[in-house]
Amino acid sequence: MADARNRSGMTERRTRYARDPLGLKRALSDRLLPGLVAAMALLAALALAGSRGAAALKERWQQGAAAAVTVQLPPEQAGRMDDALALLRAMPGVASAEAVDSARMRELLRPWLGEVPALPLPSVLELRLENLNIDPAPIGRQLAEAVPGAELEAHGIWVARLAALARSVQGVALAVLALVVGVAVAVVAVATRAGLASRRQAIEILHDLGATQGDIAGRFARRIGLLAAGGALAGAALAVPTLGAMASLAAPLSGGVVQPWSALPWLDLLMLPPVAGAIGWATAQFSVRRWLKRLP
């Protein structure tokens, strides 16, 4: 019984050592590198979420505001509201035309004008164009001919500015992501060099016994790829509550609606460990093969 246990223990130990003749489990700490990669994965997740969020905002603003046009009739033309609506609804390119009722107008103006029921207010119509490419200027001209004094105001310039802002935010987020990837490559390269330095003699022995460059580089790459993937998994896990909290903070930007958990960028989060593992694997392969060139 004891012999069987000993044999089993010996076999297990041999198998373990056979898998790691360079002693990389000791040379490459399973704490420092995964910890650093976890922090970078968290930053990458925030940058990715920021980029996705900015893209979604840009889309939303363009979809919602760009096609919206406001039409204003002077108070003396208030009685021709129905004519104006009929004219606009008949025009090509107009998806819808609705009057803004006076109660809503007063509500919108109250913060600036206070309670001023006697003040004459213009009649306002809201138009939605069928798409962003329709030029609202001819619509305004036709309306002004039919209803003198009618003015049309498109929101294109504001939408363009908001879209530019969203694009800037997206660009910054992608730049941060690129920076994180660059730092990750540098960290993995430094960790690989530290491992090479501490296992220099073992590498030379394996090399002299006939190990190929691919064999040695592959052992480093597998270990570092695994550590990087593990670190990224931890970072992605940390990112979930962080992104949840940030979604609550960003609720006013999305019309006061708190995004549900299902709206988190789950695919991006799931991709972080394999991508980090691949970056670690490739960086280690490159670093070790370059180092091995000094051996014959």
Added chain:
Amino acid sequence: MVRFTAVGLRYPSPDGQEGPEALADLTFTLPEGSFTWLLGASGAGKSSLLRLMHLALLPTRGELEVLGVRVDAARRSALPGLRRRIGVVFQDFRLLPYLSAFDNVALPLRLAGRSEASLRPDVTEMLRWVGLQGKELSLPQQLSGGEQQRIAIARAVVTRPALLVADEPTGNLDSHQARRLLALLTQMNRLGTTVVVATHSEDLVAQFPAQALLLEDGKVIHHG
């Protein structure tokens, strides 16, 4: 067969420039299946010559042929396979300190892709032969210098190499173990392995007469 033709070797100097030639104009041939003593004073170049033979170094000039392969002209990718056909006993043992005696001896077989089941009998037999049965799980630092040297020897011969080079293999062995080792080396030589042994021991050379290569200041001054 090992053939040196006008081989020279320079180590780089600390400032990155080429240093003086450690070995110069080496021209000799060791026939397949031969046994050769490599003799010379300390610093004569014996270890450098052995390192050229087991491809830990490449010549800086001349032609070097090992086991039918022109090493100086071969592609890098061809060298690992050639190294696996060469057994090496290093002067400083060069055991991996975190591997057991068994795993150190099994290392060349594992690098060659042998399965765990098939390598176990060979490794166990080799450890038994060098008198280390029962110490399979011992780490090198738990063993004496002589025992470590025997592990290094077992690791060098476990693959039944076509060429075996040994640098002072009896340095840490008592006379009994040294004779046993030489008996193993001559036995392998009879089975066709080309054997080259560097030594300072005149007694050993006297007990096992064979052709000798005498080095002095990086040059061969006697071969025969």
